[in-house]
Amino acid sequence: MAVVSAKEMLLKAYKEGYGVAQININNLEWIKAVLTTVEELKSPVILGVSEGAAKYMGGYKTVMAMVRSLDEFYNVSVPVAVHLDHGSYEGSYKALEAGFTSIMFDGSHYPFEENLAKTKEIVAACHAKGVSVEAEVGSIGGEEDGVIGMGELADPKECDIISATGVDMFAAGIGNIHGKYPANWQGLSFETLAEVKKVSHGVPLVLHGGTGIPAEMVQKAISMGVSKINVNTELQLVFAAATRKYIEEGKDLVGKGFDPRKLLAPGYEAMKDIIKEKIAVFGSANKA
Ligand code: 13P
Secondary structure, three states, X not given: OOEOOOXXXXXXXXXXXXXXXXXXXXXXXXXXXXXXXXXXXXXXXXXXXXHHHHHHOOOHHHHHHHHHHHHHHOOOOOOEEXXXXXXXXXXXXXHHHOXXXXXXXXXXXXXXXXXXXXXXXXXXXXXXXXXXXXXXXXXXXEEEOOEXXXXXXOOHHHHHHHHOOOOOEEEEOEOOEOOOOXXXXXXXXXXXXXXXXXXXXXXXXXXXXXXXXXXXXXXXXXXXXXXXXXXXXXXXXXXXXHHHHHHHOOHHHXXXXXXXXXXXXXXXXXXXXXXXXXXXXXXXXXXX
């Protein structure tokens, strides 16, 4: 299937009560791991690309060329969206121009009126090209690409206004953070989520910081209107752990064990296992 916008797959998920995974990608192995796994499980998926990851992979156009070619190579039949994650104002336009099919404009660090005005402008530019848009209200904590948010509970009044701008999905802080959760984490605020849902005009909600949130909490969030769950750090952790094990066991020193096709294989398989686990928790298998 051609690479598509995230709009339809999220509306279907919202209506039918399951979640679509946004798996953030970092290189060829990541893209292959996601595409082959979602095809096996017949699940829709969103490939998240941060500005830093896009730069690492050689720019937005390279990312799109890689995804489109691999999509064709593996005969992927399920819907796949390529989504800019936490896009800046300038980055959003660059990704749009390069053919991204979905854009998150993260204006959460601007004063609210400016976030609103810029979000409206980006919605108009993206929708003119059939590209879906995610907005963010209330910064989501943790560190991502050097950007540190303090973690907030979103203000429902702001959610009401932003979700009425025509965005196709929106992220609200509900106590979630990027990266590993601290031992004393209080959990998701379902109270805030319920408030946000009431004022979200039927727009599917997004849960950032999917790494390390207990499965039951994620499933409860899905039952309350979350249709997209972002996962990044968890794949990085399992990839690193599997690669470390391979090297610590000295396998790179045996025969041609140093060949990247062998060296990176355990990490690749570990990522596929995590993607399968997420799809099972989110309930998106056979929903393509
Ligand atoms: P994690 O890295 O915590 O999984 O969060 C991913 C994310 O929210 C990307 O926007």
